[in-house]
Amino acid sequence: MKVTKLFKDFFESERAGGFILIACTLISIYISNSVFQTEYLGFWEQKLGSHSITGWINDGLMTFLFLLVGLELEREIYLGELSNLKNALLPISGALGGMIFPAIIYGIFNWGTTTQSGIGIPMATDIAFALGILSLLGNRVPTSLKIFLTALAVIDDLGAIIVIAIFYTKTLVFTDLSIALSIFALLLMLNRLKVRNLIPYLIGGIFMWYFMLHSGVHATITGVLLAFSIPFGNGNEKSSSYILQHFLHRPVAFIILPLFALANTAIMFKSGGWNIFGELHSIGIFLGLVVGKPLGITLVSFILVVLGICKLPNDLNWKHILGAGFLGGIGFTISIFVTLLAFENEVFINQSKLTVLFASIISALIGLVWLHKSLNLK
Template sequence: MTVTKLFKEFLDSEKAGGFTLIACTILSLVLANSVWSESYLHLWHYSLGNHPIEYWINDGLMTLFFLLIGLELEREVYIGELSNLKNALLPIAAALGGMLLPVGLYLFLNYGTSTQSGAGIPMATDIAFALGVLSLLGNKVPTSLKVFLTALAVIDDLGAILVIAIFYTKTLIWSNLLLALGIFAFLLLLNRLKVRNLIPYLLGGIVMWFFMLHSGIHATITGVLLAFAIPFGNGNEKSTSYVLQHFLHKPVAFIVLPLFALANTAIIVNSNWHYALSYNYTLGIALGLIIGKPIGIWLFSYLSVKLKIGKLPDDLNWKSILGASILGGIGFTMSIFITLLSFSDGEHIDNAKIIILLSSLIAGVLGLFYLKMNLKNRKA
């Protein structure tokens, strides 16, 4: 399988970023439960321009993360795994199963209750963490498995973005939304006119973000829209999309996501933390990530191949697909992100975060050991 230079760069940055995320999460938890707890927690709520720092990270900097996801999705659609319909249908089916079953399990336990809004929490896979765990197996991992997991994670992140836009919009201000979409249309026009300079797209993106922020729809959606407005061309190293994606890799992996982890895992874990396991909404999250994700991903992948909709790569088998499916239960970034939109009660948010961290840890360890056993005889 041919792997583009940019995709390899994406994999490398995501792997290293995954380890950075783990380190930042541990550091944040330690500081939040240390003698510096009060100062550390206050840091993220320090007001900057009438909003706390945490707000600017979640609503501002995370737009860059969504922009990078959008650029990677665009590349996959044009020249990557998703450019061939037969190849694309396998990760698309897998992502669909990996979204529907976790949401179904969550709703089974929470439908009609005040925590029903958390249904989107267990539906997305954290690319950085998943690829970080996969990298621990070294060159025993087939390239096609890395591509499958990446495509799957990108697609279900897109699904999560759509869910955020549709179901987590409480109040819609049409005037601001239409202005944001008008700017998006203008940027698409620039694309059609073959304007390749990045500056007008970035300036337009900032203005679009401002109006989207005040429209009621989460502002980070701007990142994905902007990605598809930026010219892709032939996708070579001189293309506008390539240049921006190349530039964003390291800032997103080593600044944006670590800051997100530090700000959103500052959780005080008291002696009664285990009671967080006893609520329907936390149980729904855990079952969705640990059980729903792997079963949904594997089952829909299997059905797509058996029904001759999708195609299993020659160097993969159903055991390796199951291993990747288990890693799909690592939710972290997107799961925490949707938690912040789902609940307003601080206790609900902290309990959900604890369960997300535990479930992602379990999924990561199980997936790592399962794949290590399955791939141990594969030649390096």
């Protein structure tokens, strides 16, 4: 199976970024429970214009993460795993199963309660963490498994973005939304006119982000829209899409995601955070990620393969897919991101963050051990 240089760069940057993400999370949790707690929390809440520092990270810098996800998805559609429908249906079906089953499990425990808005929390997979854990297994991991997990996580994150846009938009300002979408249409027109210079797209993206921010729809959606407006061309190293994607890999993996972790994983154990399994939303999040993710990814993929709708790569078996399903239960970044949109109650937020972290660790450990055995690694 041919693997492009850009995919290798993507995998390598996400792998290293995953380890940095873990380190930043541990640092944030430690400081949040130390004598520097007040100063640490106060720093992130400092105002810079209309937003706090945390706000600029979540509404601004995270847009670049979704831009990168959009560019990677576009490349997968044109040249990668998603370019062939039968190949594409396997990670697509896995991603859908990995979103639906966790949502159902969460809904069973929380539907009709004050915490039902958290249904989107266990639906996402953290690309950086998942690929970081997979990389620990070394070179014996089949390339097709790396591609399957990457494609699944990218589609999964796109699904999370759609969920955010539809279910976590509280008020709509149609004037601003119309302007943002008009700018998007203009950028698509530039694409059709074969304008390859990135500058008009980036300037248009800034204005689109501004109006999207004020429309009520979460501004990070701009990243995906901008990605699909940027010319892909033939996808080679001189194409606009390739240049931007290559440029974004390291800033996203080594700056933006670590900043997100430092700003948003300030979990204070003394504020009731440990009482997670006495709360329905925590039970739903935990079971959604640890049980719902691998069950949904594996079962839906299996059904579609049995029906002949898609096929399993020759170098993979169902143990590998189940292992990838466990790694899919590493929610972290996007799950915490959705938590901040779903809840306003600080106790719910703190408990949910801790549950996401705990469930992600458990999923990572199970996936690592399972794949270690199924790949016969020594």
